[in-house]
Amino acid sequence: MGTWDVGPFDNDTAADWCGDLDDASPDARAGLVRESLARAAGTSATAYLDADASVEAVVAAALVAAQCPGGEPVDPHYGPDEPLPDLTGLRSLALQALDRVMAEPSELLELWAEPDGGPWQTSMNRLRRTLQPQAPVLART
Numbered sequence: 001m002g003t004w005d006v007g008p009f010d011n012d013t014a015a016d017w018c019g020d021l022d023d024a025s026p027d028a029r030a031g032l033v034r035e036s037l038a039r040a041a042g043t044s045a046t047a048y049l050d051a052d053a054s055v056e057a058v059v060a061a062a063l064v065a066a067q068c069p070g071g072e073p074v075d076p077h078y079g080p081d082e083p084l085p086d087l088t089g090l091r092s093l094a095l096q097a098l099d100r101v102m103a104e105p106s107e108l109l110e111l112w113a114e115p116d117g118g119p120w121q122t123s124m125n126r127l128r129r130t131l132q133p134q135a136p137v138l139a140r141t
Contacts, residue, residue: 006112006120008062008127009075013055018080030085034093036060041096045103054101054108058124061094063087065130072130095131098124 003011009018017036024032040057043049063080064087065071074080101108102124112120 006118006123007075008058008123009078011055013052014059015078017056017059018078021080021084022082026082026085029080029082030087030090033060033063033084033087034090037064037090037093037097040100041093043100045100047105049100049106049108051107051111054106057097057101058108058127060090061098061127061131064090064094065127068130069134070130072126091131091133095128098128098131 008014021029021032036053036056037060039053040049043053062072063074063084066074067084067086067088068091100106102121103109112118114121
């Protein structure tokens with residue numbers, strides 16, 4: 001996997017996955033995002049999660065987060081070019097997928113292991129915060 005930075009779209013696997021998403025029919029795109037998230041989230045806590053499945057889950061989670069308040073925009077160069085449907089209903093699944101990617105045994109976690117957590121971990125934590133459900137604002141009476 002060629003990697004050039006720590007962001008969700010900053011590697012060859014993510015760019016290829018986004019290309020596949022663009023090639024899919026418009027009504028199949030949400031299903032592809034859901035499948036990538038579910039594959040990671042459904043991996044047993046004791047089963048080894050390979051890097052490609054993890055990267056696909058991370059980029060899918062980033063697409064969901066981009067549609068949430070405070071979400072970072074999709075990378076204009078390596079993200080999908082075609083429009084996406086509303087993915088915000090996948091927030092919970094995206095969080096579950098990221099939790100699994102960030103837990104042992106995970107190849108992607110091993111590849112980015114740094115004593116201080118490093119910039120990749122910071123990027124993943126920022127993504128998780130964006131996906132967290134927002135507390136409702138209570139009206140004052």
